[in-house]
Amino acid sequence: MNVQKLIETAKILVADYKGLLAMDESNPTCNKRFAKLGIPQTEEARRAYRELIVTTPSLGNYISGAILYDETIRQQKQDGTSFIKILSDAGIITGIKLDIGAKDMAGHPEEKITEGLDGLRDRLKEYVQMGARFAKWRAVITIGDRIPSRGCIEANAQALARYAALCQEVGLVPIVEPEVLMDGEHTIERCYQVTEEALHTVFNHLYTQQVMLEGMILKPNMVLSGLTCSEQASLDEVANATVNCLLRNVPAAVSGIAFLSGGQSSELASARLNAINLRFKSPWALTFSFGRAIHQPALEIWQGKEANVSKAQQALLHRAKCNWAARQGEYKAAMAGTGV
Numbered sequence: 001m002n003v004q005k006l007i008e009t010a011k012i013l014v015a016d017y018k019g020l021l022a023m024d025e026s027n028p029t030c031n032k033r034f035a036k037l038g039i040p041q042t043e044e045a046r047r048a049y050r051e052l053i054v055t056t057p058s059l060g061n062y063i064s065g066a067i068l069y070d071e072t073i074r075q076q077k078q079d080g081t082s083f084i085k086i087l088s089d090a091g092i093i094t095g096i097k098l099d100i101g102a103k104d105m106a107g108h109p110e111e112k113i114t115e116g117l118d119g120l121r122d123r124l125k126e127y128v129q130m131g132a133r134f135a136k137w138r139a140v141i142t143i144g145d146r147i148p149s150r151g152c153i154e155a156n157a158q159a160l161a162r163y164a165a166l167c168q169e170v171g172l173v174p175i176v177e178p179e180v181l182m183d184g185e186h187t188i189e190r191c192y193q194v195t196e197e198a199l200h201t202v203f204n205h206l207y208t209q210q211v212m213l214e215g216m217i218l219k220p221n222m223v224l225s226g227l228t229c230s231e232q233a234s235l236d237e238v239a240n241a242t243v244n245c246l247l248r249n250v251p252a253a254v255s256g257i258a259f260l261s262g263g264q265s266s267e268l269a270s271a272r273l274n275a276i277n278l279r280f281k282s283p284w285a286l287t288f289s290f291g292r293a294i295h296q297p298a299l300e301i302w303q304g305k306e307a308n309v310s311k312a313q314q315a316l317l318h319r320a321k322c323n324w325a326a327r328q329g330e331y332k333a334a335m336a337g338t339g340v
């Protein structure tokens, strides 16, 4: 394990107020989003959309790393230039999603376990050769009646830790993502309780598997009221709950924390990230690793049409810039809209 290289990569990923762009939806997820907008669900449409994203002018001013999916890391621009080269020329580090999805968990109705550990060491070698320098694994924790169970949290935390150890062995910075879903009627207090248990368990397993904390990035959910909870927490309440939960459960040695957006609107995700950075000085860089909150508006403008590419790219760059501003506590709702 090259300790210095891991630490250096982790630090670059969260430096200069930049954040990560998650563009690693699996083909089925990407197809579902395309279907909603009437975009053809073909490999070529997915490639064209990914090309739109990676060729967005000036993207590297706000984005330090992009997380790709297995199909995407092998794809090229229409002129044959690989996406990896385009990203690298833009100063953006390539990352790769390594899990193969959250599957139904045996003996645990309505809960998921993330798979992908079998054969992972061999898959890693190929991605490193291709130029990836960091990776992602997402565990999914659902809040509901009597769930999450201890069994679900433990099994997912152990898988995250085993994945992270394998990544560090070959010099890839692992992004460790235990996502507590925002779906449900639960209160923000319940989200806090579950997020705390998940983080505590994950760091216990990271310690047991000897993962070097300085060479990883945590990707947590923000602590939020459930999507259909009748009482929605304010910006300040979300910022307080989120940062307190992190302060109590995440060692200061971790190089960076990059939030997922998890289905929040683009504006709310930026406003909450802003409140978090405005109100607290924390031991870690607190940044973003958003997917939908950065590129969903662009997808809706694009609609699969070449004529809309430039407008869609402007919208995408705008969201990236909003989140870069939010890291500095300088995001204003007035920045909303698509102008850059």
Ligand code: 13P
Pocket: 022, 138, 177, 260, 261, 262, 263, 289, 290, 291, 292, 293
């Ligand atoms: P969202 O920001 O759309 O939740 O995606 C982030 C991600 O990488 C989920 O694994």
